[in-house]
Amino acid sequence: MSKYRMMFFLFIVFLLCSKMLFAATLFDTQKVSPYVKILLNRLEQKNLTSTDYKEMGLKKSAAGLEIPLILGKNTSESLRRKIQMLGGDVGTESGRFMTVYVPEDRLNELVRLDEVKYVSYFLPAHPALNVSVPVIQANRVHEGRTPLSRPFKGKNIVIGIIDSGVDYSSSDFRNPDGSTRILYIWDQTTSVKTPAHFNYGTEWTSSDINSGRCTEIDGPKNSGHGTHVTGIAAGNGAPEGKYIGVAPEADIIFVKTDFDFNHIIDGAAYVFRHAEDLKKPAVVNLSLGTQQGPHDGTSPAAQLLAAEVNRGKIIVAAASNEGNVNVHTRLSLSNETKATGFVADFNDKHAVNVAVWYSGGAIDIALAGLDTGLNLLGSSAWVRPGNRISDKTFSANGKSYGIYAI
Template sequence: MLPALVGLVPLSGFAAPQSVHPALRAVRPGEALSERFLSRDAKGEVLVDLILEGDVSPETLRGQGIEVNTSIGRHMTARCPLPLLSKLLALPGLDRVRVAERCKPLLDRSALDVGVNTVRTVPPPSFTGQTGAGVLVGVVDTGVDYLNPDFQNPDGTTRLVSIWDQTGTGTHPSGFTYGAEWLPADINALIPSEVDSQGHGSHVLGIAAGNGSATGNGQPAYTYVGMAPQADLCMVKTTFQTGAIVDGVHYIFQKAASLGKQAVVNLSLGTQEGPHDGTLDMDVMLNALTGPGKIIVASAGNAGEDNLHGQLTLSGSTPQNMTLVVPPYTPAPGTANDVLLFSGWYAGTSQISLRIVTPTGVTLGPVVTGTNLTGQSTADGYLNIYNGTTPTTNGAREIYIELYDANQALPPKTGTWTFTFTPVSIPGGGRVDMYLYDNALANGAAALAKWSQGLAFGGVVGSPGDADSIITAAAHVTKDCWQSIDGASYCWNPRPTLGAIASFSSQGPRRDGAQKPDISAPGFGVTSTLSGDYIASTPLIATDGVHVNFAGTSMSAPAVTGATALLLARSEWANSSPSKIKARLRSTARTDAFTGTVPNATWGYGKLDIGNALAIPLTLAVPRPPKGSLYAVGRYDSVNVALTGFTADTIAISLSMDGGATYPVSLGSLYNVPSSGQPGLMFFIDPSYATSRAKVRAVAVKGANVLTSYSDSLFTIATPTAVLAETPGAPARFALHPNTPNPFNPRTTIRFELDRAGPATLRVYSVTGALVRTLVDHPLPAGQYRTVWDGLDAQGRPVGSGIYVYRLSENGRNLSRKMSLLK
């Protein structure tokens, strides 16, 4: 028998949204299957944590009693009272509703390994050289031991500009609806109730920016100094749900802006949910939060040995199998507490059926594309299977599977589970990727279930590390043995090879082939700050009693975070974009016999070398074309580059039309390029270049030195549309009018108004959020305007009948409407 359902949500009968996460069909508070996306308010009422996409305004949602926190473009983080969930799903204007899945939290020798001793002098606390002063280092994690001297100034006052405890109760930060914020006066008065009982956040913050002043047991201070010991600090103690993580990053960047500072945020956490191509909702929102002087660094993940990625490629009509082995385990008491969740992906134009055979031979399916098989209670466990029924942002088809103990007596069965995939129609290709993203048998205390047949090496850099604008850190070994506070010497077992990649470090590439990770840093093992609220294993505690030895890509990411703070503190790198910082760290990374030829799926571009990155400020950037711009076919336009620190012999410029996977078009070269100004290369935009995923690569050569840089993000090459002014000089407001005619075929006129001069964009999207066409993308004076959409996409192809969204944007303001094309 299933337990009583709370907040049962049918996914049919609503006009909107078109895509609802299957986990919202039945929400069961108290069970792990649902608790991963639930929280509680101050009164103990159940809230459903969500990420929403659509054109409904935050004010409309708030008016319905739904909390909205971070709003970026068409995406919002939201917390919906469980009784209001059905009401939310009935609101027009929502396109996608996703549950906010829960992520997991993933030095002496480490600091030396990355070369920080070459850019900083001692003795502290009067550090000189590169210390990160003036930059804000933010961490979203398990919290901080704010009493630890590593996070205090020499006079004993706090280095923390604030703490936001998302799990606590108290005064919320401005613009957010939950948690408790503590400011320096509160921290110095020892008022905050926030603690770091897991120790992870304090350790991470210590690596990134601890000053090493904490000590004890007669040991000298400043043995374990972090990367940026004079940076300002900010901690968000998070719930680890994806929406809360986005809110935490947003909060840190807002805090930095209010202080007039640049910021780098560390995310030593992650999830294997999603398509592993940078298009998960959290990835999209975090990308949008970054910008000049706003950088995010994330862990690659610790899934290098977990065998959680299965892959096969179908051809013809021949079925193929993947097998999953569930190990022996002791089931957790209660229901829905022994859980396996799967996220599978294949091409959006293909149709592939799935059949599952349980360890005792029960056959489920086949489940064909576009159908579900739910409520399957077997002697081997309870299954819900969804095959391509939920529209996705990347156009691919998703297989979502829940395997759990709906009946306490029937948990997921130990043994071999067989997943058979059969090609029905595969014009988009027959590749299938399956990720076991929540491996929580016995509430996560058991050994992991693992893929066997069909096991794929790599491809397990999780979210948010797979996001485009995030710098992603793998981990290598810098410490195999250490002295403990108990007087004994300990080593990891098995003992790792110094300098080698950490066995647990997640490998790339992304599912779309893009390079991840970006760089490797020390992560096995690293000694850093020990939270006074965390009970550590004695062998892991350093001889001073106040630092502890941990291992994981959680430890490598903050080394890169601290390095980024050091770069931002330099005038040459102040207010740099994420792509510029990433390119610098990549181009100055160290290689050796362990890394081999780079870039590769294990090491990225090699080992972090901050000494090299800071010592020789040679940079190449591509400021034009800017992110999201429109280049018109049949005209001449330019690519601009910017150099610092050297004059290039040549800069070769090439064009990608597939988002950066390949660069087949050579646009030309610049010669003897000086390190001043932004010289440009003019080129003719051939109609064959038309794409919505254009990107530019520039390769500068100076003797034996080669630097590569890319345009900051994707831009569009398309046939331009005319923008005509109406009633010049007439008073205008910021407005977007209904298109006429509507419905239409094949042309419709769109009128809009601007109440001030500035860069304006008018874009057409599908109801799933995919960009169809950019109609306007250039500065306009205040006034009234009209333009025409001819029903063609960015490549000049006719689009199909359906509902489309047109969106006007100007300096952070956005308006959207819907229109219907009927053929």
């Protein structure tokens, strides 16, 4: 394979079929999400590399491969028991949705359960963060300026951070007497003493931190990001005597996540459980995100997070750092064929995922590959809703430019 990077253009072609009806609600669609179908197809090929496992958020253990999923379900007490009988585990459950973890070889059995109405799978999130206190004028709140009746600095509030880790030794997160302001740390990347309600990770208490027993670190991946975020949200400015966070007097509960989306949802539930026990309101900060999903609050992950929100329970998310990244396009179709294109790197390590969201009618999709000179390398057949093709190759002059699936 050539050592230099080649690029080629992909065009997705959409054909609107006005005679077919498209069901607009989640549970009227097919039972398995497109991402689960892609996952099943990749698993069937049995050719996943360590890079694939990492990018897809899959984890191998002595018991085999564990698949993180979000289920849409009927209300049923028996479903949790059936999942456990399959060797799986239930994480967060709220209303019509639950996070679950099932062995690879039991996935098809899970899908066939009558109580399961929809099965979705989310790729790992990635960190995101923007600017700080003066930009949002939080300093005016600290000072109690009009129309506020007094200053507000987060006292008796719990700030929950779900991120890469936290440097709990920093004076930014300590009280004047030197004791920690961090009430709990849940390290989801290790398993020493699991927290209540969950069977993975390691929970450290404020006593563990103050006594030096806590061994959590910020990293190695995204090292420093979680500490940076926590400093902006709740730092007291002690290290430099400035750079004070939004809520410098708040209590802190930190979840060091592996960015598995199920674990992120579990992390929010974890923070709110502890805050409820403390009888304190809580705000969970997510300076992370993903381009997956419609971004309108209707995805299973978004609905599970939204179900955690209530009086005294708020979740906030970063606006992201990707406003200038060209990852979205929009087309209007009316009994016609249209195409949109994007550039994909030629390599053997990464996949390019494209999600199409639409309402009204139904669309057929085809894929065409062009080289940088806009010469056609090949094209797929039309794929109708409910069907798929996989492991097809764009190639020309003896060179492979990529494998695609729809």
